[in-house]
Amino acid sequence: MSNLKVFRVRGGQATEVSGAAVRVEVELQRLIEANMEAMLGVRCLATEYRTGHHGGRIDSLGLDENGTPVIVEYKRNRDQNVISQGLSYLWWLHDHHHEFEGLTREKLGDQAAADIDWSAPRIVCVAGAFTRHDTVAVEMIGHRIDLVTYRVFEDVLTLQLIASAGGSRTSARGRASGSPSAASASPKSVQQFLDESPDDLKELYAGLDELLISHRDVFKEPQLLYVAYRRIVNVATVRVQPRNRLLVVNLRLNPETVELKEGFSRDMRGLGALGIRHGVEVRIGSREQRLRIIDRSR
Numbered sequence: 175m176s177n178l179k180v181f182r183v184r185g186g187q188a189t190e191v192s193g194a195a196v197r198v199e200v201e202l203q204r205l206i207e208a209n210m211e212a213m214l215g216v217r218c219l220a221t222e223y224r225t226g227h228h229g230g231r232i233d234s235l236g237l238d239e240n241g242t243p244v245i246v247e248y249k250r251n252r253d254q255n256v257i258s259q260g261l262s263y264l265w266w267l268h269d270h271h272h273e274f275e276g277l278t279r280e281k282l283g284d285q286a287a288a289d290i291d292w293s294a295p296r297i298v299c300v301a302g303a304f305t306r307h308d309t310v311a312v313e314m315i316g317h318r319i320d321l322v323t324y325r326v327f328e329d330v331l332t333l334q335l336i337a338s339a340g341g342s343r344t345s346a347r348g349r350a351s352g353s354p355s356a357a358s359a360s361p362k363s364v365q366q367f368l369d370e371s372p373d374d375l376k377e378l379y380a381g382l383d384e385l386l387i388s389h390r391d392v393f394k395e396p397q398l399l400y401v402a403y404r405r406i407v408n409v410a411t412v413r414v415q416p417r418n419r420l421l422v423v424n425l426r427l428n429p430e431t432v433e434l435k436e437g438f439s440r441d442m443r444g445l446g447a448l449g450i451r452h453g454v455e456v457r458i459g460s461r462e463q464r465l466r467i468i469d470r471s472r
Contacts, residue, residue, distance in 0.1 A: 178334065180327045193325040193332075195302045199250040202324065205331065206248070206300065207234055213333060214298060214322075215239045215407030216246070219281050228266040230259075235274070237282065239408050239449050240397050241291040242318075243267060243274055249301040257308060257319065260297035264317060267295055291398070294318045294341055300333070309337040317341040322406060335406045338393050364400050367414040375419050379412070382421060382464055386410055402449050411449035421458040424450045438463065 181188040196202045203221070210218040216236035223232040234246035245263050249256045267274060271292060279287035296318040304321050312319040318341040325332045368379060386403045387394050395402045403410040413422040429441035432454050439456045447455060458464050 178325060178332055180330065180332075191327045191330075193327050195250055196324075196326060199248055202250065202300065203233055203248045206246070210234070210236060210246075213406070214244075214246070215404075216244050216298070217282065219277050225263065225266045225270075228262075230263070232263045232266075235277065237278055237286065237290070238296065239451065240395075240402055241286070241289045243290065243292070243295040244298060245295070246298045246300065249299070251302040252304065253301060256299045256301055257297075257312065257315075257321075260299055260319065261315070261317065264295060264297055293398075296320065298322060300324055304336060312337055312339040315339065315341075320406070333406060335391065340393075340395065361399065363398050364396060364412075364414055367416055371414055371416040372419065375414070375416060375421070378458065378461065378464060379414060379421055381461070382412065382423070382458065385464075386412075397449065400448050408449045411447070413448065419459055421464075423456045423458060424448065425454050425456060426450055427454045429454050 178193070180191045180193065182191055183189075196205075206213055207218050207221055210216050214236075216238045218234055218236045220235040221233070223235050224230075225232060232245055233248050236244045236246065238244050245260055245267065247256050247260045247263075275287045275290060278290060294317075298320045300322045301324070303323055308321060312321060317339070319337075319339045320335060321337040323334045323336055325334075368376065371379070383394070383401075386392060386409075391405055392403050392409065393405070395404060397411075400411045400413045402408050403412070407426065409426045411424045415422060424442065424447045429443060432439065434440060434454070437457070439454055442450070442455050443452045447453065456463075
């Protein structure tokens, strides 16, 4: 049972709104699939996807903000099989890159298919509850798994990320990443850019990193070209530019609620950004500019 409590306040009086599970599992699945990008940061590619000789059907297949393949499995209440079920489908996915890339190309276009990050596909398990043993188990499995609980409060649906295992990553990214020519043409990683940065830029990043992970529900996930900071969805991404002595930060903010300043921040709607499709980009080159973000976050 969730420890989240919801109250309706009228005339200064608070009345608790009782939470409940959906009536049938498919109701939860259809609701999230229809709003998957907003709720999970994942673009839905397929529902009830048949896995052929492997047997079974994947509840939802998608591609997240970082270009990572995602398997989503749903359970109305608590179900110990949801994690093992997701792992079984992950085994299928590892052996069917070409099929997933074809599905991505069909739904999202050639560029999205070419940019798929195969280094660490992710499983998202959505259920009414998980046990403490579940949260411990995902840390030991060695794959990227998110455990998300849900609760319905009348016309409000809540989602809570209760565990997230980072797993291990391979170097595979894109369709041809296994070939020698692709490997030699691989772009520099964000870690390489950080290693090459002057000390003052490293210090600037360290302070920003400390700020972002000071929130205990924010998880840090280094990608190839940037560092992502996320809850259920990315809330910030950071790129390092040693030549310009800058940190380029994309924030999940509504540009209409932010006072933009030329040369410091800009509206990214319609422009696209790594890890966050819409939001605000901030360019930080000094401790004073970093403090502006700190002040805004309080």
